[in-house]
Amino acid sequence: MKISDVIIIGGGLAGLMAAAVAANRGQNVTLLTYGSGSLPLASGAIDFLNAKAPAVAIKNLPDNHPYKKIGMKNIDAAAKFFCEVTAQDNLPYNGKLSAQIPIVTAVGTLKYSCLVPESMDASNLINKKKIYVAGVKGLKDFYASMLVDNLKKYFPAKNFEVATLDLELLGGRDITCMGAARLLTGNEQILADGLKTLNATADDAIILPPILSLEDSNVKSQLRADVIETTCLPPSPPGIRLQRAFTKYLQRAGVKVFGNSKVIRGVVEDKKITGVVVKSVAREKIFYGKKIILATGGFYSGGLIMHEFDKPAEPIFNLPVFCRAGAENWSNEKLFDDKPQGFSMTGILTDENLNPVDASGKIIYENLHVVGANLGGVDFIHERSAGGVAISSAYKAAII
Amino acid sequence: MNDMTKAIFTGDRCLSCTSCMASCPVMAAIKDYRGPKLVAPAHGRLHFSQADIETTLEFCSNCKTCDRACPSGVAVSTLNMLQRAEYYKTHKHTRAEEMLAHNERMANLIRKIPFGATFANIGVNIGKTLNVFDKLGIAGERNMPTYAATPFKNLFRRIKQSTSGKKIVLFTGCYINDNEPQVGEAFVKVMNANGYEVLIDENFNCCGSPLVSMGFLDEARAHAGNNVARILDWKKKNIPVVTPCTSCSLMLKAEYHELFGEDVMYEAAQNVYDAFEFLELLQERGEFNDNLKPLNQKFLYHVPCHLKSQAIGLPAVNILEEISGVKVQTADADCCGIAGNYGFRKDKYEISMKIGKKLFERVKQKDFDKVISDCGTCRIQIHHGTDIKPCHPIEILAEAY
Numbered sequence: 001m002k003i004s005d006v007i008i009i010g011g012g013l014a015g016l017m018a019a020a021v022a023a024n025r026g027q028n029v030t031l032l033t034y035g036s037g038s039l040p041l042a043s044g045a046i047d048f049l050n051a052k053a054p055a056v057a058i059k060n061l062p063d064n065h066p067y068k069k070i071g072m073k074n075i076d077a078a079a080k081f082f083c084e085v086t087a088q089d090n091l092p093y094n095g096k097l098s099a100q101i102p103i104v105t106a107v108g109t110l111k112y113s114c115l116v117p118e119s120m121d122a123s124n125l126i127n128k129k130k131i132y133v134a135g136v137k138g139l140k141d142f143y144a145s146m147l148v149d150n151l152k153k154y155f156p157a158k159n160f161e162v163a164t165l166d167l168e169l170l171g172g173r174d175i176t177c178m179g180a181a182r183l184l185t186g187n188e189q190i191l192a193d194g195l196k197t198l199n200a201t202a203d204d205a206i207i208l209p210p211i212l213s214l215e216d217s218n219v220k221s222q223l224r225a226d227v228i229e230t231t232c233l234p235p236s237p238p239g240i241r242l243q244r245a246f247t248k249y250l251q252r253a254g255v256k257v258f259g260n261s262k263v264i265r266g267v268v269e270d271k272k273i274t275g276v277v278v279k280s281v282a283r284e285k286i287f288y289g290k291k292i293i294l295a296t297g298g299f300y301s302g303g304l305i306m307h308e309f310d311k312p313a314e315p316i317f318n319l320p321v322f323c324r325a326g327a328e329n330w331s332n333e334k335l336f337d338d339k340p341q342g343f344s345m346t347g348i349l350t351d352e353n354l355n356p357v358d359a360s361g362k363i364i365y366e367n368l369h370v371v372g373a374n375l376g377g378v379d380f381i382h383e384r385s386a387g388g389v390a391i392s393s394a395y396k397a398a399i400i
Numbered sequence: 401m402n403d404m405t406k407a408i409f410t411g412d413r414c415l416s417c418t419s420c421m422a423s424c425p426v427m428a429a430i431k432d433y434r435g436p437k438l439v440a441p442a443h444g445r446l447h448f449s450q451a452d453i454e455t456t457l458e459f460c461s462n463c464k465t466c467d468r469a470c471p472s473g474v475a476v477s478t479l480n481m482l483q484r485a486e487y488y489k490t491h492k493h494t495r496a497e498e499m500l501a502h503n504e505r506m507a508n509l510i511r512k513i514p515f516g517a518t519f520a521n522i523g524v525n526i527g528k529t530l531n532v533f534d535k536l537g538i539a540g541e542r543n544m545p546t547y548a549a550t551p552f553k554n555l556f557r558r559i560k561q562s563t564s565g566k567k568i569v570l571f572t573g574c575y576i577n578d579n580e581p582q583v584g585e586a587f588v589k590v591m592n593a594n595g596y597e598v599l600i601d602e603n604f605n606c607c608g609s610p611l612v613s614m615g616f617l618d619e620a621r622a623h624a625g626n627n628v629a630r631i632l633d634w635k636k637k638n639i640p641v642v643t644p645c646t647s648c649s650l651m652l653k654a655e656y657h658e659l660f661g662e663d664v665m666y667e668a669a670q671n672v673y674d675a676f677e678f679l680e681l682l683q684e685r686g687e688f689n690d691n692l693k694p695l696n697q698k699f700l701y702h703v704p705c706h707l708k709s710q711a712i713g714l715p716a717v718n719i720l721e722e723i724s725g726v727k728v729q730t731a732d733a734d735c736c737g738i739a740g741n742y743g744f745r746k747d748k749y750e751i752s753m754k755i756g757k758k759l760f761e762r763v764k765q766k767d768f769d770k771v772i773s774d775c776g777t778c779r780i781q782i783h784h785g786t787d788i789k790p791c792h793p794i795e796i797l798a799e800a801y
Contacts (some may be wrong), residue, residue: 001684002718030713035471036419171431172456173438178421182428235422251732260468260711280711281654282669287713301471 003288004256006398007276009263009316010295011037014372014390016246017078018293020085021398023253030380031250032261038177038301038373041105041232044210045103045113045120046082048091048388049363054114055097055388062076066375069352070396075182075388078395079115090216091246092118104207104230105198106142108150111231114388117238119220119229123169125205128226132198134208137166138175141233142209150164151207167211178235179213188213188376192222201227206265210237214244237290245282266292266317271366291367293397294319294348294356298373304346312346314374319356322349322376336367340379354397369397407475407482414474417743420466425735426459429754432693433459436466438480456617457483459751460738461739462613463705478658485617493614496537500741501614507578510547517547538747542784545579545776552581556600557590564597568678569634571652573645574606575776583791586798587644587675593801594682594689599639601630607651612659624656628668635671644675644794646707646774647740653710674707675794676715676774683719692800696725699796700768702759702782704775705735716774716793722801729768733759736773738781755783760785772796 006022008015011033019031049067058075064213076097076357083093093115095101097196110122125131127384131151144162153333167190168356169175169183185189191211200206202224210229212219215238220227250257258278267275267286275288287395296303296316303312304321306312312321323346324330329341348356354369371393373386380386420436421427427435434443434456443454457480466476499506510516524544527533534538551571568591574582588598604627608620631641631652643649652672656665673681682688703714717728736756737743743752763771763786771790773779779790 002605015736036423036469037471040419040422096604123712171433173431173434176418178418179427183431184429235418240422251730256714258711258713260709261713262473281650281709282666282672285712 001288003290004028005289006030006291006293006296007287007289008033008293009276010203010297010301010372011035011257012260012295012297012301012372013037013039013042013387014297014391014394015293016184016202016243016250016294017082017391018295018371018398019255019257020246020249020253021081021395023250023255024081025399026342029250029253029255030289031257032263032276032287033257033259034262038297039239039243040236041234042236042239043111044117044242045111045231046115046387046391047384048079048097048382049112050112052100052102053098054388056257058097065378066350067385069350069354070389070392073334074396075392076398078392079388081395082115083393084251085098086242086245089248093240094118094123096167103227104147104151106147106209106230106232108147110154119217120210120231120238121211124226125140125155125228128158128205129203130161130205131155131160132163132200132204132206132225134195134198134206135162135164136166136169136175136180136209138170138212139180139209139211140174141205141229142177147207147230163198165191167191167194174396176235177209177211177232177321178237178240179238180209181214182288182322184211185215188217188219192219193225195219195223195396198225212237214241219320220245263296263316266368268365273364273365273368276316281348291369292365293394294368294370295394296374298347299343301373303374303377304306306346316351317356317365317368319348319370320358322347342380344379344381345377346372353400354393357361369400371397405613406690407478407658410474410652411441411445411479411483413472414470415472416442417471418617419469419471420474420476422492423465423469425463425737425755426461426463426751429751430459431437436460436476436480439483440466440567441474444479444483453487454611457487458482459748461737461748461755463707463735463739463743463750465688465705465735468709475606475658478655481549481612482659484615485593488615489662489716493616494537497614497744499536499538500744501610502614503578503610504574505694505743506540507547507551507574511551517549521546526759534746537746539744539746541749542744544744545780547578548581550580550581552584553600554575555581555585559585561588561592561597564595566595567599567639569598569599570609571601571604571641571643571648571672573648573776574610574641576645580776580792583644583794586795589798589801590675590679591642594679594687601634604630607648609647609651609655609719612651612655613740613742617659621660624660624665627652628662628665631668631671632664635668640671640673640678641708642673642675642678643793644774645776646674646704646710647777649674650706650709657789672708674712674715674774676719677710677712679719679797680715683722688719688722689801692723694724695768695796695800697769698727698729698767699793700731700763700771702731702733702736702763702773702778702790703780704773705739716772720793720796723797726796729737729771731759733762735777736781736785738777738779743777743781744788751783755787756781763788770796
């Protein structure tokens with residue numbers, strides 16, 4: 001019987017990060033995933049908090065906030081480790097926790113974030129004379145003229161020019177950014193040549209959808225102008241590059257990553273989880289571990305479920321789930337309002353070590369730690385902390 | 401078991417998150433395939449309700465990478481295979497499809513002729529030289545798997561085993577029986593060393609995997625009916641059915657039920673084990689024979705897609721690393737591209753080789769002593785793409801006893 005030092009359940013950002021941190025500390029790690037996780041849907045940027053100076057704002061959060069339990073030292077260390085992992089895969093990230101960097105969205109608004117892929121960093125846009133926006137023939141969900149109309153509101157004095165490149169991507173289907181990036185991977189010259197025809201200078205910037213090669217892009221090095229990728233609708237190449245960078249890190253570190261492995265319950269001995277049961281085809285299989293990290297996400301990922309109103313549940317270990325009682329507190333009908341959504345606060349409450357606790361604050365399982373979007377009590381979307389909480393809670397759970 | 405595991409009911413769970421599209425190896429290789437989400441759950445639901453054809457359905461290789469990417473449990477690839485069968489209700493199969501789907505029938509015919517295997521192998525080589533492959537629609541770049549002089553079922557009769565109260569039935573699968581009987585011999589040696597007597601059931605059919613992927617669903621259904629009845633007979637006697645072929649085991653354990661949805665199929669599945677899954681269960685119960693000779697070798701392990709889909713971890717790695725001096729490194733290079741008979745088709749050969757490129761490059765690094773893989777056609781593809789001949793992990797374990 002093989003016993004892992006750590007079993008991590010969930011292959012999203014928090015699960016991958018926890019696995020990487022634990023493996024880096026020489027632990028024998030098993031990562032169990034079901035489905036490809038949240039990163040193919042993610043922008044690739046890591047938000048920590050919606051504030052001019054997130055590091056300061058984090059210090060001013062109330063004591064029951066997950067960030068306060070994780071601690072600033074671990075949050076900083078997590079950001080540093082994250083950047084080391086991505087840099088190893090030639091996917092450099094820019095940024096720091098003391099300020100935010102702008103990135104351009106697919107519709108031409110600016111979004112601010114702490115850690116952003118270098119290819120999306122739009123900090124320098126303000127210094128540029130002319131901004132080219134390159135659309136791609138056949139690419140859906142990217143409208144260069146609309147992007148320009150919106151971006152002009154931020155930079156009214158600048159010159160904009162829209163161009164459309166034919167990258168010979170058309171076949172028998174619609175082209176998404178991911179489809180384009182995959183076809184251009186290892187085959188990027190047509191894109192570099194197309195962008196060269198714009199004759200953009202070092203004083204200019206070229207904005208394009210995120211279609212650069214999924215690995216080792218060399219387009220930027222061939223152009224004098226800055227090349228800036230936008231965010232896009234899923235499947236999202238920047239999110240997938242991040243997923244690949246972590247996956248490669250885990251492979252090099254000898255982490256056992258098992259896909260299609262839906263964990264259905266734990267093997268409980270007193271106040272410990274000694275193993276987790278996977279529903280494999282035809283039968284169940286138990287994976288044994290000394291420590292378990294739960295990174296199965298919130299409602300969207302199935303980490304939390306609710307079959308009966310006001311009775312949210314955590315389906316694997318049946319942990320108590322906090323939620324704001326009362327239908328009137330459940331949702332805010334104005335979806336894009338500046339107020340939080342009550343249901344988003346739903347999640348598991350923990351102590352300082354991220355051990356799940358019951359209503360009286362008593363630890364339920366000593367060797368189980370909860371990370372990422374499973375955590376309750378805050379609206380990660382509203383306060384824009386989902387990425388930061390994911391990597392920093394994962395970091396802390398992995399080093400305890 | 402409930403209807404939720406039957407493929408046809410899973411399409412409605414699709415959220416259109418596009419994870420399957422982002423992971424499909426065929427989409428990365430060509431521009432023509434519309435992709436798993438659009439073909440299987442989206443178009444598929446319409447397709448089953450009215451006569452309509454999704455023309456790019458032919459590109460799906462049934463590698464099942466999409467199924468594993470799906471967070472919602474949609475049986476994407478099986479939905480494609482069900483649609484493909486619908487398509488062939490009103491369309492004729494090509495001669496290549498007929499041939500490639502009926503490997504078992506072909507082998508049985510050949511075995512009836514004296515020296516049939518030898519002549520068939522010569523014939524295949526001559527046919528290839530004369531460009532017959534190309535005319536049939538089979539990829540002329542490939543060598544067809546050669547027939548072993550003696551099929552495993554005949555070799556098996558000559559193997560002397562001690563009788564034991566502990567018995568298992570070996571489901572050989574076509575490739576081990578007809579092409580690589582040494583894998584079957586290694587399996588018997590390993591099971592004997594663990595105190596099990598191996599039985600053979602000559603009434604088993606081909607699992608049906610090649611038939612399903614070529615759209616011969618009625619024939620696959622007949623194979624399933626027979627095999628499931630046989631497995632349940634062995635189950636009554638408390639004798640498990642074990643196979644070293646990971647595509648056979650996936651078909652018997654999961655795909656029969658996904659495709660045809662009968663309760664007996666799920667019941668039978670519980671009596672079927674992958675070879676290393678079975679050995680790992682012995683190990684967990686403390687019954688595994690770990691009296692193994694050291695082997696100072698490093699192996700590169702290509703994990704077949706159809707093993708990944710079974711969600712049983714990597715039992716072969718656990719077991720092989722019991723051998724002192726053995727180090728197993730996984731290739732981590734995704735699908736090999738051949739997907740059973742897919743890569744043998746002339747019109748799919750290039751796609752198959754494009755998909756396999758990452759694995760070929762990994763294998764060509766040659767930082768190991770041997771390549772291992774549980775799947776017969778994965779081994780064919782690796783050999784074809786790299787000139788390095790892999791073996792089945794059970795052959796390594798047999799060496800250590």
